[in-house]
Amino acid sequence: MGYINIDFTAGCTNNKWENLLHTHSIIQLVNTPTRITSTSSTIIDHVYTNHPENIVETVVPKIAFSDRYAKCITRKINQKDMPCLCHKQIRYRCFKNFDENNFLGDLNKTSFTQIEQIIDVQSATAMWYQLFLSVINNHAPIKMKRIKHVRQPDWLTDEVKEAQKKEKCLPKQRELE
Incomplete structure (x- = not known):
């Protein structure tokens, strides 16, 4: 938007300026007079864009404090470009009541020896992970929290x-085996 002072009223031309706009695929959107006096009516205030598909409308309201009218545009906004103003929920481990000694004690009580009988490495890893998760979930449970x-x-x-992401896939792999 700008106070360009080049008249875009039909019949008035400024070839150098129009060639420059054309070279850069820029379009001037205002097509109604922006300055009206007792002797003239001109389009000397402009709105430019190289993406006219993003402009819904261009309006020149006939209200002014001087001899120039304001220029108003309505721009199209894609929802995907808008920041989400809604709250989100996150998952996290709560260590509020975590006691390292109790955790290590329970971990020592867990029988990891059963993993030694498993031949398949992926199955053994999944079993270890399951045993470890059962202990950690008791001492640092996963909670949901709403955040802005x-x-x-x-x-x-x-x-x-x-x-x-891989952690989320492990239970599904166990179901398939």
């Missing part, structure tokens, strides 16, 4: 997120 803004801690890297 998702801001993850620095340690939550892409590598950790990938490991979390």
Whole structure:
């Protein structure tokens, strides 16, 4: 948008300016006068875009505090580009009541020896994971929390997120075996 002072009224031309716009695929959207005096009516205030499909309408309301009218546009906004204003829920391990000594004690009481009889490495890993999860879930349970803004801690890297995705797949693999 701008105060360009080049008249775009029909019949008025500025070839250099119009060639520049055409070269860069830019379109001037205002087509009604933006400055009206007792002797003239001109389109000298402009709105430019190179994506006219994103503009729903261009309006020049006939209200002004000077001899120039305002220019108003309505821009189309894609929902996917809008930040979600809704609350999100996250899953996390709650360590509020975590006692390391009790956790280690329960871990020592867990019989991991049964894994030694399993020949398949994936099945053995899944069994170890299941035994470990049963202990950790008692001491640091997974909880859900409603949050306004998702801001993850620095340690939550892409590598950790990938490991979390794999964690979700392990129970499904066990069902298939």
